[in-house]
Amino acid sequence: MAEKLYYQDQYLQTFNTELVEEKQDETGQWYAILKETAFYPEGGGQPFDTGTLNGVKVVNVVEMDGEIRHYLERPLSLSDANVEGKIDWERRFDHMQQHAAQHILSAAFDNLFRFKTVSFHLGREESTIDLDTNVLQETHIHDAEELSNRIVMENRQIETRWVTPEEAAALPLRKALSVEDNIRLVIIPDYDYNGCGGTHPATTNEVGMIKVLGIEKEKKKVRVSFAAGKRAYSHFDKKQKVLERLSPLLNAPQENMESAVLKLLQTKTQLEKELTDTKDMLIGFEARELLSKHTDTEKPLTALYTGRTIQELQRLGRAIVSEKEDSVAVLISETDGKIQIVCAKGVIAAGNIKELLSGVLPLVNGKGGGNELFAQGGGQAVISAEDLQEKVLEIWLSR
Structure with a gap:
């Protein structure tokens, strides 16, 4: 070796x-x-x-x-x-900072709340510890973070020591050792005693600020994301710049941004509702207009469109048959070489809409589904919308 x-x-x-x-x-x-x-x-x-x-x-x-x-x-x-x-010293020192920060933060959760760290991962932008608890409250995070940064600012020594099993047994180790020989301890006196083979700074002050970034439930444990040192500064810098850009957009100081965003979201929800109501109203007008022009009741009401979504066709089809329960409607829209078809039938109208759609879809190499009252599908525009409209009428009249 x-x-x-x-x-x-x-x-x-x-x-x-x-x-x-x-x-x-x-x-x-x-x-x-x-x-x-x-x-x-x-x-x-x-x-x-x-x-x-x-x-x-x-x-x-x-x-x-x-x-x-x-x-x-x-x-x-x-x-x-x-x-x-x-x-590569920048990479190494970053790893030293994050690893020492993990020791400090894990010890804080352990010393304050007896939440044991069961795993640790040092990632590229942030690191994580998994705590052996299924509940982690905001006060737990605040207190552990505060204690961790106090240990950093006290500039305590971070010592390494090779010990025998007997010497290790006499110390207040935070967790059981994973080896029985070549035992190396990383120690922050009167704070944390832990078996570890990693590299760490000589003092806690070199770790820099420790910041918890978020938590998530992980089975019966809680995963805590954090960053320290230059990484913590980088996270802070990015978030600060975002806040600086958002403040004039929201016309609010940073401390009032939450309420400004909530107000904006409430306004957005209200406007979306009003827009939906308006669209429904327009769909109703359109349905009545189409019905007023449809005079041949032996044939389905058909209409051709360009660039209309399947959702709009569905709403219009339902509006038509709701307005006139003995009506049948077939709506076709062609967009970028694709054809969408919606078929609707009122509850007292004769015929089976699903069967009609099944006869139409092979003409456009299409797929779809539904029931006897309402069906939809789509395919390729291998024939024109006008020709497809004629085929719809032929199939319906020959049923």
């Missing part, structure tokens, strides 16, 4: 070492084995480090089969016995 320099100095950004071996895995990907490394391999919820080895990009780092594999974008030169490694 390579010597793990990230445990000796988590701030080490460059290092020189020897190439022990370079080979391909079963998928053909090249990886390098080094005598020592500052690259952290993925584990314990913390992602792997990236960077370069002699200028070649390191795209993944895993610890397996007793070795740390540095997966490379391409193989190193055969003459590369000596290797210079460079860590």
Whole structure:
């Protein structure tokens, strides 16, 4: 196993070492084995480090089969016995901030409410912890967040310590250890004692602000999303800019935006209702107008349209047969090479509308359905709407 320099100095950004071996895995990907490394391999919820080895990009780092594999974008030169490694420091320090923030936030929920953290995920933009509780109130979040940021501002030491099982047993560990040897603890004295193999800053102040971003129920647990440090600033900055843009649009200061939005939504709902009522009124006028012009009661009332939606045709068809219960209506609309058909029949009119539609749909390679009083469908405009209208009348009269 390579010597793990990230445990000796988590701030080490460059290092020189020897190439022990370079080979391909079963998928053909090249990886390098080094005598020592500052690259952290993925584990314990913390992602792997990236960077370069002699200028070649390191795209993944895993610890397996007793070795740390540095997966490379391409193989190193055969003459590369000596290797210079460079860590992507921005990525590493971000991971250190988020991981330490998780310890602090998890300890806050545990210390205040005995809500245990059962899993942790460090994502690209935000991280999550799953708490062993099915209830998490706003006061829980507020108090845990407040305590967490107080610990940050107190600039406490974050210590790491290798201990024996007996030494670990004498400490107030937040959760049971997952290993029985090579036990490494991350400790914030008088606050949190936890087994962990990840990298963390030396002090809590370096974690920066910790902000809970949201919660969601996850089976019998609650998932808490959070961000810390630069990520928390980025979230705040984006939201602040959104608020600054919304304030003049809503004609309200930020503290009154909620009431302004609620008022806007209420107005929108009222306007939508008024619009629907107006459309219904117009549909009724249109239905009566069509009925007044339809004089041949032996034939269905038919009407052709361009660009009319199936929903509008349905409402018009229902309005027609509601207005005149012995009427039959067939409405056809052609749009962008497609044909929509709605057939409606009043409750005292003769015939079966579903059978009529079934006879029409094959003419347009269409599909549809309904019942004897109301049916709809659509297909391709392989024949014109006018020709389809004539076919409708033929089928109805020949029934």
